[in-house]
Amino acid sequence: MTTTVTLTGTGVPFPSAERAGPGVLVSHEEVHLQFDAGRSTLMRLTQAGIGAHQLAALFLTHLHSDHVSDVVDLAHTRWVQNHLHGTGPLPVVAADGHAPGFVERALTANAYDVEVRMRHVQEHPPEVAGNWFALPARATEVWRSPCGRVGVEAVRVRHEPVEQAVGYRITTPDGVVVVSGDTRVCEEVAALSEGADVVVHEACRSTALAEFVRDTPFETIFSYHADTVALGAMAQRVGVSHLVLTHLIPEPMSPEQEAEYEAEVRRGGFTGRVSVGRDLLTVTLPRDTATDDAQTGVDR
């Protein structure tokens, strides 16, 4: 048995030809869980060999549009293909509050397409199976696979002024994976990451670029993202085995710029394994060194 963690997107709101919007696929055997669905998530899933019909659930970390812009495509494509696969509505798991309304509006975005397809081939309109949980101040289980072997906990993270932002901790028989979502370095994700095998964390070069962004809107934006140096310190303190950086602000445009991310995490004191994420970087649990060496992405 293995568990794989695949970055379906490492980008941010600014478009990139190389980086889809934020997203992480965690798969244990036939249980495929998608965390966030930013721009072009479905294309990356297809590249990874996973169709919309195969997702056991879509988890949302928060409702910044870069994390949810492909929800429409995922839900709608699953519906369009339902007569092929018969998998039914897409289960969506998110903190209660803004998510139910967002999902409802997303499903009506293609109202004319729904109407004309129902006249033609579809028997029912598209649906999602919403699983809305109360925002948890401490890690709380919010989902478990029918087989019982994969569990997902959620906790509130610190992305204010965004409300209802959460991170997730996924436990499979092969290990523990954490997905931070968007957050400053915070005690909630620190507790969630204790002893985790893989922590997929957003990363922002706030310290390095402090002078550059002073008195610009970027200074405000940086203030609710995770500084790479502080992240390295936190990951070391709680014993993270493998830190995978994603949602890279700013986008690294060369191997040298990717190396800066790792250098800053090291400056924070982290001595474990670091990967500076690229789209479709895949990490396998339990760790298989031979396989990992052949995988794409920057891994030091």
Ligand SMILES: [Zn+2]
């Ligand atoms: Zn974001």
Ligand SMILES: [Zn+2]
């Ligand atoms: Zn955000």
